[in-house]
Amino acid sequence: MSWEKYSRLLFYDEGTGLAVDPSQAAWPEGLLRPDRAETRHAWQEMMNLEKGAIANPSEQRMVGHYWLRAPELAPTAALTAEIRETLSRIDKFAAAVHSGAVRGGRGAPFRRVVVVGIGGSSLGPRFVSRALGTGADKMRLYFVDNTDPDGMDRVWAAVKPELAETLTVVISKSGGTVETRNGMEEARLFYEAAGLDFARHAVRITQRGSKLDAAAADWLEFFPMWDWVGGRTSVFSAVGLLPLTLQGIDAAALLRGAAAVDALTRRPAPAENPALLTALVWQALTGGRGGTQMVILPYKDRLDLLAQYAQQLVMESLGKEKDRDGRVVHQGLAVFGNKGSSDQHSYVQQLLAGPDNFFALLIEVLRDREGESPVVGENSTSGDYLQAFLLGTRRALRARGRNSITVTLPAADAPSVGGLIALLERAVGYYASLVNVNAYDQPAVEMGKKSAGEIIALKNDVLAALNRQPERSFTAAALAEAVGRPEETETVFQLLRRLAANGRVEGIGRGLSGEFRAAGGSL
Amino acid sequence: MSWEKYSRLLFYDEGTGLAVDPSQAAWPEGLLRPDRAETRHAWQEMMNLEKGAIANPSEQRMVGHYWLRAPELAPTAALTAEIRETLSRIDKFAAAVHSGAVRGGRGAPFRRVVVVGIGGSSLGPRFVSRALGTGADKMRLYFVDNTDPDGMDRVWAAVKPELAETLTVVISKSGGTVETRNGMEEARLFYEAAGLDFARHAVRITQRGSKLDAAAADWLEFFPMWDWVGGRTSVFSAVGLLPLTLQGIDAAALLRGAAAVDALTRRPAPAENPALLTALVWQALTGGRGGTQMVILPYKDRLDLLAQYAQQLVMESLGKEKDRDGRVVHQGLAVFGNKGSSDQHSYVQQLLAGPDNFFALLIEVLRDREGESPVVGENSTSGDYLQAFLLGTRRALRARGRNSITVTLPAADAPSVGGLIALLERAVGYYASLVNVNAYDQPAVEMGKKSAGEIIALKNDVLAALNRQPERSFTAAALAEAVGRPEETETVFQLLRRLAANGRVEGIGRGLSGEFRAAGGSL
Numbered sequence A, B: 001m002s003w004e005k006y007s008r009l010l011f012y013d014e015g016t017g018l019a020v021d022p023s024q025a026a027w028p029e030g031l032l033r034p035d036r037a038e039t040r041h042a043w044q045e046m047m048n049l050e051k052g053a054i055a056n057p058s059e060q061r062m063v064g065h066y067w068l069r070a071p072e073l074a075p076t077a078a079l080t081a082e083i084r085e086t087l088s089r090i091d092k093f094a095a096a097v098h099s100g101a102v103r104g105g106r107g108a109p110f111r112r113v114v115v116v117g118i119g120g121s122s123l124g125p126r127f128v129s130r131a132l133g134t135g136a137d138k139m140r141l142y143f144v145d146n147t148d149p150d151g152m153d154r155v156w157a158a159v160k161p162e163l164a165e166t167l168t169v170v171i172s173k174s175g176g177t178v179e180t181r182n183g184m185e186e187a188r189l190f191y192e193a194a195g196l197d198f199a200r201h202a203v204r205i206t207q208r209g210s211k212l213d214a215a216a217a218d219w220l221e222f223f224p225m226w227d228w229v230g231g232r233t234s235v236f237s238a239v240g241l242l243p244l245t246l247q248g249i250d251a252a253a254l255l256r257g258a259a260a261v262d263a264l265t266r267r268p269a270p271a272e273n274p275a276l277l278t279a280l281v282w283q284a285l286t287g288g289r290g291g292t293q294m295v296i297l298p299y300k301d302r303l304d305l306l307a308q309y310a311q312q313l314v315m316e317s318l319g320k321e322k323d324r325d326g327r328v329v330h331q332g333l334a335v336f337g338n339k340g341s342s343d344q345h346s347y348v349q350q351l352l353a354g355p356d357n358f359f360a361l362l363i364e365v366l367r368d369r370e371g372e373s374p375v376v377g378e379n380s381t382s383g384d385y386l387q388a389f390l391l392g393t394r395r396a397l398r399a400r401g402r403n404s405i406t407v408t409l410p411a412a413d414a415p416s417v418g419g420l421i422a423l424l425e426r427a428v429g430y431y432a433s434l435v436n437v438n439a440y441d442q443p444a445v446e447m448g449k450k451s452a453g454e455i456i457a458l459k460n461d462v463l464a465a466l467n468r469q470p471e472r473s474f475t476a477a478a479l480a481e482a483v484g485r486p487e488e489t490e491t492v493f494q495l496l497r498r499l500a501a502n503g504r505v506e507g508i509g510r511g512l513s514g515e516f517r518a519a520g521g522s523l
Helices: A003-009 A037-050 A065-069 A077-099 A121-130 A149-165 A180-194 A211-215 A237-245 A251-264 A274-286 A306-318 A347-354 A381-397 A416-436 A445-468 A476-482 A486-501 B003-009 B037-050 B063-067 B077-097 B124-130 B148-165 B178-193 B210-214 B240-246 B251-264 B274-286 B306-318 B348-353 B382-399 B414-435 B445-468 B474-481 B488-503
Strands: A020-021 A112-116 A140-144 A167-169 A202-206 A221-224 A292-298 A333-336 A358-365 A376-378 A403-409 A472-474 A504-505 A515-518 B019-021 B112-116 B141-143 B166-171 B200-207 B221-224 B291-297 B335-337 B357-365 B376-377 B403-409 B473-475 B505-507 B515-518
Touching: A003 B474, A003 B488, A020 A274, A037 A065, A037 A274, A037 A333, A037 A416, A065 A077, A065 A251, A065 A416, A065 B515, A077 A221, A077 A237, A077 A251, A077 B274, A112 A149, A121 A140, A121 A237, A121 A306, A121 A416, A140 A149, A140 A237, A140 A381, A149 A167, A149 A180, A149 B382, A167 A237, A167 B063, A167 B274, A180 B382, A202 A211, A202 A237, A211 A381, A211 B077, A221 A237, A221 B291, A221 B357, A237 A333, A237 B357, A251 A274, A251 A416, A274 A292, A274 A403, A274 A416, A274 A515, A292 A306, A292 B348, A306 A333, A306 A515, A306 B348, A333 B335, A347 A381, A347 B306, A381 A403, A381 B148, A381 B178, A381 B445, A445 A476, A445 A486, A445 B348, A445 B382, A472 A476, A476 A515, A486 A504, A486 B003, A486 B382, A515 B251, B037 B063, B037 B274, B037 B414, B063 B077, B063 B251, B063 B414, B077 B221, B077 B240, B077 B251, B077 B357, B112 B148, B112 B178, B112 B474, B124 B141, B124 B240, B124 B306, B124 B414, B141 B148, B141 B178, B141 B488, B148 B166, B148 B178, B166 B240, B200 B210, B200 B240, B221 B240, B240 B251, B251 B274, B251 B414, B274 B291, B274 B403, B274 B414, B291 B306, B306 B335, B306 B414, B348 B382, B357 B382, B382 B403, B445 B474, B473 B474, B474 B488, B474 B515, B488 B505
Parallel strands: A112 A140, A112 A167, A167 A202, A202 A221, A292 A333, A292 A358, A358 A403, B112 B141, B112 B166, B166 B200, B200 B221, B291 B335, B291 B357, B357 B403
Antiparallel strands: A020 A403, A472 A515, A504 A515, B019 B403, B473 B515, B505 B515
């Protein structure tokens, strides 16, 4: 509780109003000295990355998401022009939608937007959409971000009454993401069933020449994804900016806020660089090793998807088996959290009393609300209590020897939200340099996809075998044998169990017996 | 991938359709033997708890949430009658609301419900509301679950056009939870500003004789909270059942599903008891110590708040400094997750490649959707892919030596959701017995609240000091001195910084200077 220490360590920038307080975390004297070799190295790597170095060696590509908010920094004039042109086209298209110059198949102006995308094509836009939405939004956004049939039904049922006024934006970098392909196909069928021409209601955001680009040539519009922007840092590309601009959010203010924080994070001295400061404190708190948790607690309802967004940004960037020298390190930093003070009534019991294997990232927002606040008790407003709970938790954590970092934003508005995203992106980039992992690839993600592809193939073999002998009863074991995969009996059983639950085969001996019968008709 | 092992270990119950598969987790031979002393002890404790033992010694109370779905098991006839009477009153009140027999102040039938509550008074109802809501719901629910002024404004703005048709349910066991008190006060002011009588739009759920009960005597209705039901296990009391019944959810089916799973979890043999089985495997995977993470991944959009619900249930129950013998143990089990396959595009990279300090709880739902599914690719439906991603991730985790448990539900309907909650509640109860912590108290939560109370008091002292000398400029340090708390300069600065951002004082030297000036007029 020392004012001297607090005010000496607090990072504050007058232009953005951003403050980062590392005083409630334990870290060694000298950590923030600008002349430490590893600090200088991390800073130099960031500068090289911004100049167009191949920062993702495993995919041999540049990493340029920072150029999205400062196109003049892109390494070639062509890239600068392409970024600017895309921003301009997003504005024009959104204006045409808002004005009714672009309309749906029946001539109705668009009022709703369904965004079909997953992972980086959903988490950023969803977070910002919720953070900055107001009652005066121009359009309402919905998200199809999975291949759950029932989940898709829910979204389409919600927009069904206004389907003729509904625009669908399909986002897939490669065009090969199966969940998004499925969401697109179901969307197309839903429009067609309503007698609407999907192409006149659809926009694609993808890489030029992708499967999606080719299949969607007659759609209303195309916006690019670039190979130098990773999915988890794509919110300031068309991926985020098109849906958000359609919603009515001030994309220019978002970009301005991000650019302003980026500028702060180019300073070489950690005490003056909020992202480098944050990354160094993270490193001290994790010991530079995997296994620690970061609990993100924004004290502001609007920001309640921040931790979900940051889960991908942090865990996919840092969760790596090997470092850049090929050593097995099992790095990672698990992220969770929803919002304060609500979460204090959920798991803060464990944070204060349980294992000391985490640190908290508390997010304070100074501005309470539009308009005045009433006194609700003890001469205090609801916002007075919200701050008191934040400060009280910060203090209780410290009293129990738990670490926290507090980030303060002037308001939950577009510049501050843009700046917060920039701060986290840069902190993750610096941290990855400090612990020597490649923040820009995700090699393990392919494993689950590959296994899923094998399971789809097995299911098709099983269905084909059933179709060859549609009347017979069978066991999972016999069917696995019939498709030449006796070692896959377990998976065949799991496939049949679900097919039976959906009326595509019949389960006879319910449960564990593994006995089934082909349903009548074609499978 | 051994069918023999899988089918031997799989728990399956034909009545409920519930399956629990522990085969993809590493645990020692003999773990499930029914004659292990600690297993028998945990089982006996659960039986004693159900018979009314004082299972929460730190608060000297019984723990009876299981009676809510089997009132005949309550230890006295009076309790049995009270539970049944409350269920009956909930049904009658909801029917009266739905029929229009109970109406708002202007005579309009109620169509919307705002639930004001936090922690256990919000997480369970929210999870189930989202899991079981349909387009045919009778009423729409909104939740005020924080003391964020802007968050409240968002909810009230959404219902404002139909405020005369909006019922508010205030839930607070003690009536003293500050966030809920604030939510209630702002609600009252909002109704009053619209010329509506809040009392004619409000229902209270609280302990008889609480502050809230006394202050709300003229409200439409009262429903009880009981001291033998903890907040995090209150979803099957009026806390959950009143809002959910108003929404149109089949509460009887929820209770039936929970009761059916409870019955399974009274079996002494772990292999036949899905909760004891689960708890024993958890214990093997955590080593019985704090520090492990449980990643909950339901492959079904409707269940995407399950992990938020389970965070409180698990972490508040298990996150304990001391065991029941007073030894310092720092127990806990961190919980996070949203839904699959979406989360595979977020953090599964870290699960597969990063630190091996977690296990996954995969939730499979067999029934895909209402109605038929189209083929979207590779002769497969969207649901085929959803299952393939689940099975693929389970397989990839195993290939990397990571552990998972898979729970399979026949459908995401009321009986299965009720059963899933029961399974988790009982598993947590058994696990707590096994590791010897009290699952039913939360002593550390008071720390943050106490600190917050001190901060509110300090803020009031600061404002009073300013009111005594309203024209003067001052520094945070001088003001801390003036209120006799020079050691609190840091907090005084933080308080003033926020007050300045909200126009209640003026910040002069922005940022770090700590200089402020009293705003004109009263504070």
